[in-house]
Amino acid sequence: ELNRRYFLKVFLIFFCFNYIKTMRPEKIGIIGSGLIGRAWAMLFASAGYRVVLYDILPEQVSTALEEIKKELHALEAKSALRGTYSVAQQLSFISGTVELSELVSNAIYLQECIPERIEWKRKLYTDLAAIVGAETIIGSSTSTYMPSLFSEQMTSHRENVLVAHPLNPPYYIPLVEIVPSPWTKPEFVTRTRDLMLEIGQKPVTLTREIEGFITNRIQYAILNEVWRLVADGVVSVADVDRVMTEGLGLRYALLGPLETAHLNADGVADYFQRFGGEVYAVSQTYGPTPKMVAGETLSKIAAECEEMVSREQLTKRREQRDRFLHELSALKKKFH
Structure with missing residues (x-):
């Protein structure tokens, strides 16, 4: 005892x-x-x-x-x-x-x-x-x-x-x-x-407040152009998403846009000296900022997104996303 x-x-x-x-x-x-x-x-x-x-x-x-x-x-x-x-x-x-x-x-x-x-x-x-x-x-x-x-x-x-x-x-x-x-x-x-x-x-x-902060300002610029491309019939919803998942997203998961440019030329200064004119010229063709409201374009985007992932599968898809984000985070620690 x-x-x-x-x-x-x-x-x-x-x-x-x-x-x-x-x-x-x-x-x-x-x-x-x-x-x-x-x-x-x-x-x-x-x-x-x-x-x-x-x-x-x-x-x-x-x-x-x-x-x-x-x-x-x-x-x-x-x-x-x-x-x-x-x-x-x-x-x-x-x-x-x-x-x-x-x-x-x-x-x-x-x-x-x-x-x-x-x-x-x-x-x-x-x-x-x-x-x-x-x-x-x-x-x-x-x-x-x-x-x-x-x-x-x-x-x-x-x-x-x-x-x-x-x-x-x-x-x-x-x-x-x-x-x-x-x-x-x-x-x-x-x-x-x-x-x-x-x-x-x-x-x-940020050094000062600004509407949208940084992430949303960049994200909204992408969404604006994606909306315009789909609305103009240039590309399908699945293919425009594929541009990110199989292209730009693979780069940006590891590198930011400026470091990407830095590596794609002899430094970032060389990149913009070589491609800055093209960036400016293409940017002039973007058109006005779209109003993302109910209508033909939103119906098309919603229907094609439903084909990719039905609303009944959203929870399962989120869980899959979170699992892969965890694995990606572990992989990124080896890169940096």
């Missing part, structure tokens, strides 16, 4: 020591328990942060925590779990609340992930202004709004606000766009960038 108690005591001390050793004291708050909010919670937990997930209804929070549990176990089964902590440890780092003041208290960083409704964001940030600490950074996951649009009305701490926009799915695509407002403190931009690097993301920092 004495030996049993002794070994039990040793086990408890060992367990508690390792738990305390791995549990970081810094607190991260996640506002919004949807898909993006849950992904952020898992990312921060993978780095050992104490994460609190907030939503307005208890059932939303409990559902989100259950979904996170399922997802982490699924990631473990696929050998795709991030970080050095076990599933049990990461789950122990994440809790939930329906009290905004409880979420904000002693948090070093808040990641806002509410729906893309500007009036909702402005109301939330107005509420946060009254309770957030002077050193607490507030990053928005928005892909739509410049940070000044939902922070300009704040009576205090608007200098704490910036955009930290992830790409979907954030767990597999590491890019984060950090976008300051005109009044964001530079030190908060730097701290956010360091935090993203620490949790394994790959941040890019």
Whole structure:
């Protein structure tokens, strides 16, 4: 009996020591328990942060925590779990609340992930202004709004606000766009960038806010030309997608467009000296920006996309995409 108690005591001390050793004291708050909010919670937990997930209804929070549990176990089964902590440890780092003041208290960083409704964001940030600490950074996951649009009305701490926009799915695509407002403190931009690097993301920092940030401006330029080509009957939906999946996408999965140009000539200066005129001439033929609304072109694109992947198969296709993104990420680490 004495030996049993002794070994039990040793086990408890060992367990508690390792738990305390791995549990970081810094607190991260996640506002919004949807898909993006849950992904952020898992990312921060993978780095050992104490994460609190907030939503307005208890059932939303409990559902989100259950979904996170399922997802982490699924990631473990696929050998795709991030970080050095076990599933049990990461789950122990994440809790939930329906009290905004409880979420904000002693948090070093808040990641806002509410729906893309500007009036909702402005109301939330107005509420946060009254309770957030002077050193607490507030990053928005928005892909739509410049940070000044939902922070300009704040009576205090608007200098704490910036955009930290992830790409979907954030767990597999590491890019984060950090976008300051005109009044964001530079030190908060730097701290956010360091935090993203620490949790394994790959941040890019804009020097100022601009509509669409960087990713969407590039993505929209592609979508505009794709729409025009399909609308003009130049190419099918399947073939225009194939240009990316079997051509440009293979390059851009490893290299950016400027490094690609750099390698395709005797340096990037040589590339633009040789091909810059052609780039300009072709660009003059692009035509006006299309309005992507219901009509003949959208019906054609939708019908042909349905032929490639029916809506009933979207979930399965997303799962396949995520699995290959994980494998691609591992391969890219060998390239860089």
